Amino acid sequence: MEKIKQILDQYPGMSRDNLIPILQDIQDNNGYISEDIVNLISRHLGLASSKVYGLATFYNQFRFISPGKYHIQVCNGTSCHMKGCDILLKEIRRLLSIEDGEVSRDGLFSLEVLSCIGACGQSPVMSINGEYYNNVNKKRLIEIINFYKELEKT
Amino acid sequence: MPAEREPDITEFLREVVQLDPVEYSRDLKNTLELLSRDRVTQALILLSSGTAAIVAGAERTLQAVTDYLIDRNIRAEIIRTGCLGICNLEPVLSVQLPGRSRVSFGNITQEKVTPLLDDVFHNSIPDDSIIGQYRNPKHDAWFDVPFIEDLPFFKNQERIVLRDNGIIDPSSIGEYIARGGYRSFIKAIRKYTYEEICDIVEKSGLRGRSGSGYLTGKKWKAAYHTSADQKYLICNAEESDPGAFMDRTVLEGNPHLVIEGIAIASYGIGATKAFIYIRSEYIEAIKRLENAIKSAQEAGILGHNIFSSGYNLDIVIKKGPGAFVCGEETALINSLEGKRGMPQTKPPYPAIQGLFKKPTVINNVETLSNIPFIINKGYKWFSETGIEGNYGSKIFSISGKAKITGLIEVPMGTTLRSIIFDIAGGMENNKEFKAVQLGGPSGCIIPSGYLDTKVSFEALTEIGAVLGSGGMIVMDEDTCIVDMVKYYMDFMQKQSCGKCIPCREGTRRMSEILENISRKPVDENSHTTLERFKGVMQLESLASVMKDTSLCGLGKTAANPVISSLKHFREEYEEHIFDRYCRANVCTELRTYYINVELCTGCSMCAKKCPADAIFGTPRHPYFIVEDKCTGCGLCFEVCKFSAIFYK
Numbered sequence: 025m026e027k028i029k030q031i032l033d034q035y036p037g038m039s040r041d042n043l044i045p046i047l048q049d050i051q052d053n054n055g056y057i058s059e060d061i062v063n064l065i066s067r068h069l070g071l072a073s074s075k076v077y078g079l080a081t082f083y084n085q086f087r088f089i090s091p092g093k094y095h096i097q098v099c100n101g102t103s104c105h106m107k108g109c110d111i112l113l114k115e116i117r118r119l120l121s122i123e124d125g126e127v128s129r130d131g132l133f134s135l136e137v138l139s140c141i142g143a144c145g146q147s148p149v150m151s152i153n154g155e156y157y158n159n160v161n162k163k164r165l166i167e168i169i170n171f172y173k174e175l176e177k178t
Numbered sequence: 179m180p181a182e183r184e185p186d187i188t189e190f191l192r193e194v195v196q197l198d199p200v201e202y203s204r205d206l207k208n209t210l211e212l213l214s215r216d217r218v219t220q221a222l223i224l225l226s227s228g229t230a231a232i233v234a235g236a237e238r239t240l241q242a243v244t245d246y247l248i249d250r251n252i253r254a255e256i257i258r259t260g261c262l263g264i265c266n267l268e269p270v271l272s273v274q275l276p277g278r279s280r281v282s283f284g285n286i287t288q289e290k291v292t293p294l295l296d297d298v299f300h301n302s303i304p305d306d307s308i309i310g311q312y313r314n315p316k317h318d319a320w321f322d323v324p325f326i327e328d329l330p331f332f333k334n335q336e337r338i339v340l341r342d343n344g345i346i347d348p349s350s351i352g353e354y355i356a357r358g359g360y361r362s363f364i365k366a367i368r369k370y371t372y373e374e375i376c377d378i379v380e381k382s383g384l385r386g387r388s389g390s391g392y393l394t395g396k397k398w399k400a401a402y403h404t405s406a407d408q409k410y411l412i413c414n415a416e417e418s419d420p421g422a423f424m425d426r427t428v429l430e431g432n433p434h435l436v437i438e439g440i441a442i443a444s445y446g447i448g449a450t451k452a453f454i455y456i457r458s459e460y461i462e463a464i465k466r467l468e469n470a471i472k473s474a475q476e477a478g479i480l481g482h483n484i485f486s487s488g489y490n491l492d493i494v495i496k497k498g499p500g501a502f503v504c505g506e507e508t509a510l511i512n513s514l515e516g517k518r519g520m521p522q523t524k525p526p527y528p529a530i531q532g533l534f535k536k537p538t539v540i541n542n543v544e545t546l547s548n549i550p551f552i553i554n555k556g557y558k559w560f561s562e563t564g565i566e567g568n569y570g571s572k573i574f575s576i577s578g579k580a581k582i583t584g585l586i587e588v589p590m591g592t593t594l595r596s597i598i599f600d601i602a603g604g605m606e607n608n609k610e611f612k613a614v615q616l617g618g619p620s621g622c623i624i625p626s627g628y629l630d631t632k633v634s635f636e637a638l639t640e641i642g643a644v645l646g647s648g649g650m651i652v653m654d655e656d657t658c659i660v661d662m663v664k665y666y667m668d669f670m671q672k673q674s675c676g677k678c679i680p681c682r683e684g685t686r687r688m689s690e691i692l693e694n695i696s697r698k699p700v701d702e703n704s705h706t707t708l709e710r711f712k713g714v715m716q717l718e719s720l721a722s723v724m725k726d727t728s729l730c731g732l733g734k735t736a737a738n739p740v741i742s743s744l745k746h747f748r749e750e751y752e753e754h755i756f757d758r759y760c761r762a763n764v765c766t767e768l769r770t771y772y773i774n775v776e777l778c779t780g781c782s783m784c785a786k787k788c789p790a791d792a793i794f795g796t797p798r799h800p801y802f803i804v805e806d807k808c809t810g811c812g813l814c815f816e817v818c819k820f821s822a823i824f825y826k
Contacts, residue, residue: 039516040515040516040517041514041515041516042516043516044496044497044499044513044516045496045497047499048458048497048499078518079516079517079518082501082518082519082675083499083500083501083519084499084500084501085458085499085500086499100420101420101421102420102421102577102578102615102619102649102651102662102665102666103420103421103577103578103583103651105420105662105665106578106579106651106653106657106662138459139418139420139500139502139669139673140418140419140420140421140422140423141229141233141459142229142230142417142422142423142426142460143229143230143233143234143265143423144230144265144421144423144575144577144578144583145230145264145265145266145268145577145583145584146230146233146234146265146266146268147577149233151233156232156233156234156235158233158234158235
């Protein structure tokens with residue numbers, strides 16, 4: 025919370041156009057936006073917390089639960105869709121028994137579907153904690169997931 | 179590494195940009211030659227590091243190159259450039275040895291680095307990964323290596339905005355200036371009044387490149403003629419069309435060009451503050467823009483009293499938190515003001531009353547990138563390219579099933595056939611061309627019969643299509659049109675802001691109808707069966723209502739894929755509805771599975787897994803699937819260890 029207060033202090037004044045940058049900064053530091061954070065921001069900007077929450081839920085960027093230790097992002101752009109990212113998504117959901125935007129029970133994996141990361145020549149594309157994997161197929165996906173599972177065991 | 183190139187050059191650059199090239203002293207010419215890489219004193223290794231390259235493993239290649247140089251104790255300079263435009267060849271690595279032409283190689287993953295550099299440093303060019311060499315009269319060309327501009331991919335293009343992409347160092351303002359950059363901005367503030375700038379841009383006939391096709395100069399004039407104490411310019415880099423990445427590539431590969439365009443545009447309308455509204459996912463582009471703005475400020479090109487002209491300009495980057503609708507002008511303004519990105523009714527147009535109720539001009543990255551060239555070479559030069567009413571060039575991002583995926587810049591008026599077959603090399607794996615989707619998820623699906631249509635705002639409207647931002651998705655015979663339309667509708671439904679009913683409800687209903695026709699009915703008597711048959715009829719009327727009554731462009735165009743595909747690919751819809759057949763074999767839920775009695779061992783695995791209880795049999799005897807019960811989920815196909823299950 026100390027850190028969040030520090031971030032808020034960087035945005036003096038009650039101007040509403042700071043709201044999105046504040047939320048982005050906090051998410052970058054904290055990983056997600058919690059209820060307490062929404063209340064803190066609303067007090068800082070003098071806005072109703074419903075307004076802050078309403079805005080945050082409107083945009084795709086903001087998360088309200090803590091992401092897993094390994095955050096899986098799968099691109100669902102047109103090109104990736106054509107080249108079978110649905111199959112990958114199905115497989116991830118089955119392997120880890122999570123849905124989009126959820127965290128697995130052990131807190132290790134979370135899944136996010138992106139609209140397009142713009143690497144259409146390499147599709148289908150996914151990333152785990154910022155490490156990209158291109159031209160992924162089902163076999164490779166299983167290898168990748170197993171690699172992270174093994175990593176966790178050791 | 180390069181000691182003689184990096185001394186504090188900002189002061190020097192300030193002088194350079196203000197001088198006429200004929201006034202350059204010998205010393206100055208010398209330094210500029212070094213800066214523009216016409217002459218290099220040590221080997222130069224350029225690695226493309228756009229997002230596509232990073233995804234393909236450019237970071238690992240970079241590490242391998244660094245290790246190689248340290249290992250062999252070779253002095254060389256490494257530069258991370260933007261993308262050349264051929265995404266499927268990433269990571270692209272180029273080498274320029276002193277006195278020799280620069281050569282580019284494709285698909286250089288980390289393990290290929292050592293053999294490649296071994297060859298190049300021994301003055302031989304390996305054949306397998308070569309793309310081509312760059313023509314430069316000051317360099318000795320390599321023997322038997324094709325020139326980049328002679329390759330079919332580049333030969334048929336007219337690269338204006340993309341000219342330096344992948345060639346220059348995006349982090350170096352010096353290189354941009356040495357190649358003639360920022361001269362247009364200096365020319366603008368020294369030579370022209372605000373109004374003259376608007377005039378030149380209007381006369382050039384430049385039209386907004388984000389889809390609307392409105393005359394840029396006219397928009398500027400409207401803002402210029404509105405009196406206000408503060409005006410704003412917004413550069414729209416919220417490129418959220420899936421499958422469009424031209425803005426990102428320009429921002430990553432040549433950020434100074436965009437900044438110069440913004441600076442001239444801001445001067446033209448009299449704005450002293452400019453915003454770049456960019457997608458927060460574009461981390462690489464944001465980094466490079468921040469760096470570019472900083473170095474431009476240090477060189478005195480941005481900031482207070484620029485080159486003693488009395489003109490001030492600040493550029494601020496605002497990260498868009500991700501909403502497709504924010505590409506729409508009024509929604510973007512709302513988002514910048516810290517509100518939900520919902521569109522508003524027009525008028526008042528943003529040029530009259532926009533951000534914080536002040537006159538605001540919003541231009542797309544590509545539009546702004548054209549401005550420096552227009553100011554530098556004049557409006558007549560610009561209108562030499564393209565066709566009547568549609569001047570200049572347009573960038574297309576081509577992806578999907580084309581042989582070459584990447585960025586293509588062609589003069590307006592080029593035919594779709596020439597773009598797809600001459601430049602992008604036709605279809606991957608020699609499959610048959612089926613259709614091309616132009617203009618992103620709210621664009622139209624164009625069948626092969628219309629391939630000779632010229633790309634211009636009017637010609638495309640005539641065949642019921644839109645130019646959009648220039649995303650081009652090529653589909654082959656293995657792509658199911660219904661599945662693609664379903665995907666687009668699903669996307670639009672998620673991205674609809676929910677303000678007006680036709681868009682919010684319409685997209686959802688359409689999505690449901692498409693979902694219904696691309697899977698088998700649960701049973702023949704239920705309501706879904708009726709819905710299924712009403713599907714096509716309802717789709718058509720729903721689409722026209724949405725088109726007529728939605729508030730903003732998103733809703734008005736959301737039904738475009740449906741309308742165009744119903745027009746050109748009606749038989750595919752009918753096959754899905756009446757025959758439950760998907761000719762591309764993509765809609766898996768329409769498949770019917772069968773068991774091959776010869777191969778089935780009766781292990782009962784499939785029967786246990788079947789969610790619809792459609793598989794019956796006795797253990798150790800062949801099983802069978804009840805066709806009417808099968809929902810086509812394919813689970814049995816996946817679990818069968820004896821490949822005894824097949825589908826039709």
